[in-house]
Amino acid sequence: MNPSIGFVLLTHQNPSQILFLCQQLTRLFDAAPIVIHHDFSKCDVNTSLFPKNVSFVEDWETTRWGGWGVVGGQLKATRQLYSRHNPDWFVVLSASDFPVKSASYILEDLYGGGFDAYLYHRPIGPCRLPLPPEGFGEENFAHPAWERLAFERYVAIGFGFYKLATRLKWRKKAVYLRQRFFIERFTPFDGSIGSFAGDFWLTGNRATAEAMLEDSALNRKLIDHFRRRPNPDEGFPHTLLCNVPGLKISADNKRFTDWAGQVNHPRTLTRDDFPRLRSSSAHFARKFAFDPEALLELSLSLTPEQVG
Template sequence: MPALRILQLVGSAGVLYMSNYPSNSIGFILLTHTKPLQIYRLINTLNRMFNYPLIVCHHDFSKCDLSVNSLTKNVLLVRPYLQTEWANFTLVEATVQALQLMCEVPDAPDWVVLLSGADYPIKTAKQILDDLASNPYDAYIQYEQITYKIYKDDLTPNMLWLKNSYQRYCTKSFSFNLSKKYFAQLNLEIRLEHPLLTKAFLPFSNKLACFSGSQWFCTNRKAAEYIINFHSQKNALTLYYSNLKYTDESYFQTILANAPHLQLKNDRRRYIDWSNGGPHPKVLVMEDLPNLIASSAHFARKFDIDTDSNILDELDRITS
């Protein structure tokens, strides 16, 4: 077992604290771009709960400023930052760069949790660390294999999501712009869907299946280093996904789920409420607290301090 971190100076004010956890037990990657006050609050909560763990933050400064002087010294910023866009491959690149920075640190954490600035812990540090330590898994990530299937009568949300995932990652489209001097321009798109037609254009095969799931995951160092090494090879999968949308919901899942030496738990340990429909989850408020407490998840999303900060106050009380 790693030596306990007994005393350490951290923070701009040089805060002295005692640590009850191994120095490399857990670290956090934050992908942030808005609401600095909420980002500071999340960092302060992680510091309180986990005794100033290593936190690597990729903040998109093109979206909003973030005062570096307000961050404690256990927070490392990814430099230079990327201008990230929703559903864009830049989110994958930002995540990998943060993972690289995390793993390059001497005595890197045993576990890495990927969070957004809108996430918040809903279990105590002991519950989270005990859960990770007591199970044999290398990663907690939601993943489901995406295959060519037609369910004409199945309109359940999960099946619609699977169909949508197949359209995103496993088809090939060709666009044609036709125009003549005396006619309006005609735009045509041809989409190939059957595997026999798309095989020459896609990186997938019997040895490399396509998987999809939630963007948010938790990995141990072994799985994190595998992601970094895989991505650095600039292989066919990486090149293919770099030109797609919504790759953050398939790229990491495909890498990890095709690794036979890794044990995965098909559970992101994240509470997310999609009951409102649409591309974004419901903003959680006080009325959602009973569901959060009953959940087995470690973290929940998403929260908004401008909508309801009372639920964060209550979660602070529960996790203290």
């Protein structure tokens, strides 16, 4: 019998926090399979300390913020999870994520939700709104001007001169060809494929995993394109999945994050946030600093009857 749920972890630091998260997921989800893509070039991990339901990707990729390695690592870990365990559902997490609902609540919500995937996404088209110098704030991916950032990253044809612009303190660091004529001829977006982008963190079912792992012309085309683009994690899964006919994708990714006053990363959550986490509709929250006592308190407070 296939397991109900499995987990894909993408990690590169804090071995103690990785181990703690795996122990809690193992306890809460009845030893559900967990596959970890860890970048061992960033720090070592003693894999022998982990529960038996945890495995590591052996041919791991080097990762960096904004690089393809995060996406490649997620694909490798997802492939390993499904080749060995084939769960009904999978959840992609980082080491700083943590469940804020009970396993029974999460599974009941997933099986009864009517969707194949939970991934915040939005269609991306030409946008000329000015980018706010202070960042996108609490709206983050939903900010109207974020569409311009995504369009320049994933659709427009850019020519960058970042080092020169930084040295000379120029505000503009690239120029972009935005005309449909060039886009349709030199990118996958030839009119038959739509562009989508948003937050990276994903929950999906078996149909979603199969769509991501299929060796299809669409997947090969998108992988080749996004490998050469900045921050592909915020564009590749969304574009791929949203172009699969019949796949039902919710824009609610079941994650709690607080972007108020932030720029590149969500605010670090603390005990003071626990009441908001428990009353939200989210299944998981991010980011947490490693505080075992506080996280264990949160974990032990999760009850089957808890509702969002």
